[in-house]
Amino acid sequence: MAINNIFFDLDGTLIDSKVGMTGSIQYALEKLGKVVPKTDDLIWCIGAPLREIFIKLLKSNDAIIEEAVIFYREYFKEKGKFENETYPGMPEVLSKLNKYGFNLFVVTAKPYVFAIEMITDLGLLKFFRAVYGSELSGNLMDKVNLIAYVLQNEKISAINTIMVGDRKYDIIGAKKNRVLSVGVTYGYGTKEELTKSKTDFIVDSPEDICEIVMKENGKEYDVYN
Numbered sequence: 349m350a351i352n353n354i355f356f357d358l359d360g361t362l363i364d365s366k367v368g369m370t371g372s373i374q375y376a377l378e379k380l381g382k383v384v385p386k387t388d389d390l391i392w393c394i395g396a397p398l399r400e401i402f403i404k405l406l407k408s409n410d411a412i413i414e415e416a417v418i419f420y421r422e423y424f425k426e427k428g429k430f431e432n433e434t435y436p437g438m439p440e441v442l443s444k445l446n447k448y449g450f451n452l453f454v455v456t457a458k459p460y461v462f463a464i465e466m467i468t469d470l471g472l473l474k475f476f477r478a479v480y481g482s483e484l485s486g487n488l489m490d491k492v493n494l495i496a497y498v499l500q501n502e503k504i505s506a507i508n509t510i511m512v513g514d515r516k517y518d519i520i521g522a523k524k525n526r527v528l529s530v531g532v533t534y535g536y537g538t539k540e541e542l543t544k545s546k547t548d549f550i551v552d553s554p555e556d557i558c559e560i561v562m563k564e565n566g567k568e569y570d571v572y573n
Contacts, residue, residue, distance in 0.1 A: 351528065351564045353504050354445060354557075355495065356476075357513035358456035358463055360395045360535030362438060363470060368424065368431035369394050373401065376419035382406065394536040395515035397457055397489050421484075429462050434470050435534060441554040442475035450561065454479040455498055457489045457517065478502070491521025499525060510564070512557055513537075519545035530560055 359365040370390040377384045385405075393401045402416040403409050445452060452475055456463050460481030467473050480498050482489040488497060491513075499506055511522035514535025519542060522529035530549045531542030542550055549560050 350566075351508060351510050351561050352449070353451045353453065353502075353509040354561060355453050355455040355498065355509060355511040355522075355527070357395070357511075357515070357518045358454055358458055358466070358481075360514035360537065361435075361512055361518075361532055362454070362472065363432045363434050363466065365432045365466075366391070366394060366536075368428035371431060372420045372424040372428040373405070375423035376402070376416045377405065379419040379422075380406075380412065380416060391536055395457075395513075395517065397517070399486060399489075424462065429466050430469060432466055432470065434472065435554055437554045439472065439475075441558055442472065444558055445561070446475055448558075448562070451477045451504075453477055453498060453502070454481070455491075455494060455511070456481050457491060457494065458482065459484050491517045492524040495521045495525045495527060499527075510561060514542075516541050516545040519547045528564070530557060532557070 356362050359369065370387045370393065373390055373393060374384045398417055398420065399413055402413045406412055406416065442452060454463060454467060454476050458481050460479065463481040464479050467479065480494065482494065488494045495511065499509065506526045510528040510530060511518055512530045512532065513519065514532045515537040519529045519531055523546065529547045530551055531537065531547035533539050533550060533552050539550060551557055551560060
């Protein structure tokens with residue numbers, strides 16, 4: 349069956365959100381009076397569920413986690429959500445995919461209220477048919493549930509869909525829903541992580557995404573078009 353729907357993860361796939369996310373985590377830990385890791389020591393957090401991040405950092409699973417989430421969002425709402433960059437070449441890739449007739453969706457564990465502002469701020473909203481994210485309560489933060497929700501809500505078939513992401517959460521979510529997956533190495537997940545998660549394809553650049561989806565549809569991809 350032809351692929352005509354492409355789900356894109358946000359952080360580490362469409363945009364580089366390193367500064368905004370790590371800065372928000374550092375702010376939260378400082379407000380809690382905890383040791384604040386250096387930015388590069390928090391790279392693993394990008395793309396991971398927020399509460400899971402603080403459970404690991406604080407080695408706790410009690411009320412302090414919710415307090416950390418509140419502080420994180422305090423910084424993120426005012427500053428962190430604007431500290432992002434679109435990956436080089438991504439707007440051109442999205443434009444090509446639109447031209448080829450694919451339906452594009454943002455499918456991110458990040459709360460919708462932040463995700464929509466971020467892609468709007470970066471001028472990416474025009475490429476997408478819809479944006480899906482989690483709720484501030486944490487509902488739909490799990491990619492398995494989120495992808496299932498999008499498939500149902502949009503009334504589209506898993507066999508006509510492919511998920512593009514940089515972390516294991518994206519790949520596992522796709523596999524649980526019988527959706528093909530593309531793991532990208534230019535984000536924050538490692539090739540080892542993506543391979544271990546049994547992604548269907550691995551690409552090293554945004555441009556490679558076009559080639560994969562075109563081949564899956566049995567069509568030649570013109571890199572110059």
